[in-house]
Amino acid sequence: MLTPYSPLSLSLSLSLSPSLREQPIFTTRAHVFQIDPTTKKNWVPASKQAVTVSYFYDSTRNSYRxxxxxxxxxxxxxTITPNMTFTKTSQKFGQWADSRANTVFGLGFASEQQLAKFAEKFQEVKEAAKLARDKSQEKTETSSNYSQESGRATPSTNKASSMNGTDDEKISHVPDNTVLKSENDRLKTAIDNSNAKKWETELQALRENNVRLGDTLQEANSSVEKWKTQAAVCQEENTTLKKKISELEVQCKEMNKEKERNAQLTVRVQQLETEIQDKEQELENLRKQAEIIPQLMAECESVSAKLQAAELANKESRGKVATLQGEVEDSRQKHGHMKTELKKFMDVLDGKIDELHEVRQGLSKLGIDN
Incomplete structure (x- = not known):
């Protein structure tokens, strides 16, 4: 998450800047990479995880880092210079080259919005650095022009005075080499003394900053110890979570196997239901055929009645005995044939009923096992 200011960025300002007047102006988090110095093609991770990346402004030097x-x-x-360029190489990755550090830095962000805000800030800082450079150049040119004008004014004044004076006055106003050398030595000594005082002031400031940096470093070390403790706790929690995940994966595998078994049993049940439907259809056909049996029995009874009538007729008319006996013989043969067919049909019907009974028993047993 992007934040304009954070305590960590303040500690970075105290621990890295040469003066306490360098302040953070923008902070974000990203994965840091550097270009491989040998191949100049591959990226080398500079951090194991996302770290804080901050823009700092030094009001004294009017510079950005x-x-x-x-x-x-x-x-x-x-240090940001006007010649630097931040390039977006993907939706969440950007890079810039630093000629002073002789490397290329890359940043990987968690979202496109973070990358866009960082690039926008880079452009703002770059423009500010350019304005600061232009102002510095203007000041340098102004001071240079002023010194040149001052140098030109001095000889013209001497020239005017010499032109207005007598010859003796001209000779008296021209300094000799000894006077010029002593004046130059005096100016050099003054310059050296002013530089020495300046460096002593800077040295004293640096000593004070070093003391403060030492205190800040101690605080940072104590914070590092706390972070290490928290990292150890997080590592333990991570190990515990990994174990739980492994157990859950084992349970999921068992559940998947059980689901496969249930799927196989479901398929088997569907097959058995299909077979039962086929058997019921066969049974229905046999029932329809069994409905013809009463008609056959009726025919048999009628044949028997005819036989009896024939026997009575045989008593009454012996002359018709031979004919009636033939008819009776034929009727008996038909009757025997019909009984044989009926017996076969009953045997087939009994077998089908037994098969249907076995199928129902197997289905009931399968339902109990499930």
Missing amino acids: IISVDGSKVIINS
């Missing part, structure tokens, strides 16, 4: 620290290691310390 990008700074990032991973633990106690400084992984980015890049």
Whole structure:
């Protein structure tokens, strides 16, 4: 999450800047990479995880820097110049080249919005650095012009005075080489003394900053110890979660196997239901055929009645005995044939009923096993 200011960025300002007047102006988090110095093609991770990346502004020098620290290691310390360019190479990755550090830095962000805000800030800082450089050049040119004009005014004044005076006055106004040398030595001594005082002041300021940096470093070390403790706790929690995930994966595998078994049983039940429907259809056909049996029995009874009538007729008319006996013989043969067919049909019907009974028993047993 992007934030304009954070306590960590303040500690970075105290621990990295040469003066306490350098302040953070923008902070974000990203994965830091540096280009491989040998191949100049591959990216080398500079941090194991996302770290804080901050823009700093030095009001004294009117300069901007990008700074990032991973633990106690400084992984980015890049001064922004007007010639630098931040390039978006993907939706969440950007890079810029630092000629002073002789490397290329890359940042991987968690979202496109973070990358866009960082690139926008880079452009703003770059423009500000350009304006600062232009102002510095204007001041330098102004001071240079002023010194040149002052140098030109001095000889003209001497020239005017010499032109207005007598010859003796001209000779008296021209200094000799000894006077010029002594004047130059005096000016050099004054310059050296002023530089010595300046450097003593800077040295004293640096000593004070070193004391403060030492205190800040101690606080940072104590914070690092706390972070290490928290990291150890997080590592333990991570190990516990990994074990739970492994157990859940084993349970999921068992559940998947059980689902496969249930799917196989479902398919088997569907097959058995299909077979039962086929058997019921066969049974229905047999029932329809069994409905013809009463008609056959009726025919048999009628034949028997005819036989009896024939026997009575045989008593009454012996002359018709031979004919009636033939008819009776034929009727008996038909009757025997019909009984045989009926017996076969009953045997087939009994077999089908037994098969249907076995199928129902198997289905009932399968339902009990499930």
